[in-house]
Amino acid sequence: MNKIVLLNIQELLQVRQMPTQPLRGEEFTKLPKITNAYLVLCDNEVERFGEMSELNPDVLRDSEVIDATGRLVFPAFCDSHTHAVFASPRESELVDKIKGLSYQEIAASGGGILNSAKKVQQMSEEDLFLQSLEKVEQIIQGGTGALEIKSGYGLTLKDELKMLRVISRLKAHVDIPIKATFLAAHAIPAEFERDKEAFMDEVVHRWIPKVLEEGLADYVDLFCETGYFDAGDVQAVAQAIQGTPLKLKVHVNQFTAIQGIEAAVKNKAITVDHLEVLDHQDLVALKLGETIATVLPACSFYLNIPFSPVKELIKEGIPISLASDFNPGSSPSSNMFFVWSLACIKMKLTPEQALNALTVNSAFAMGLEATHGALFKGYRGKIIVTNKVPSLAYLPYAFGTNHIHQILN
């Protein structure tokens, strides 16, 4: 039996009974915590916690003791929206942007999603796997304890399957849960340039059945946006996965509101992601449904586009989760502490609300609420021990700082 006891924890955060529903409204603003706390881990499982004054000294026998004076302790982040498997970063696009090139000019000179796709198509599965494994290991060191990864840079069935197989192999090689999302319709491939309908036909009748047959995905996603895919396509994908284990997620309302949210909520999407632009109809749909709103402030920061109006979502009692959107084109960072800072500095979430969105609600956003997101008896996920900090608010306040002292489990 391997026993670890943390003593004198300044604040032990996110201690709850296992949540049964995503946090919304008043619940979303509260962060349960114990000041001057202890925490006992037995064989990597949370056995008990409480106030130091209640600690039974017998617990310390045969235990590894960690003094956590001045430190905060909380469950690892759940990052429910990433594109962490890609072949090549696109830092030259940043330099192009600095020089004043437009998105179209950058795409014409070999940038954008189609460029990422070309690189994935040219790379072997083995190389893509090895490179991705390194990225995921870095993500874990950054404090992420559960991860969703999307395909979507394949753009052919063969290369989408290659990406999904890489994600499957990653699942087997790291000690955090990974959820795989088949981003079936990310961009329209060049060979279907003038015939989106034919491409969607292919996705619905060949690609999704093949992914199902091989059991390679947990979710299916599409990019619902003007010039890409629309509410009808959301409906078509939802129909294609009806009665299967696959669930729906949708990239939607990043630049325009085109009734995609309504279609997603109606089809019981587990999340709708982005939501930089929201109209009244979108809010009504979300309010009446069960879908979680996943917002991605690092993407808004990098692209210089509006941040999601989360205050309106909160006012309507809609559950919010926060994710990194880690990808080479629009959010080249997987740093969840930075996401936390942006959520507070740019979106005006309180530090407590933001941590709820980064842990409990993001665990729901990937179906991991029974095992991740909050510290409860039996929790087996990773645990973050911070550097010595004056208070919780210091973490989002001191943006860009590495706050991690140790990751347990």
Ligand SMILES: [Zn+2]
């Ligand atoms: Zn995305």
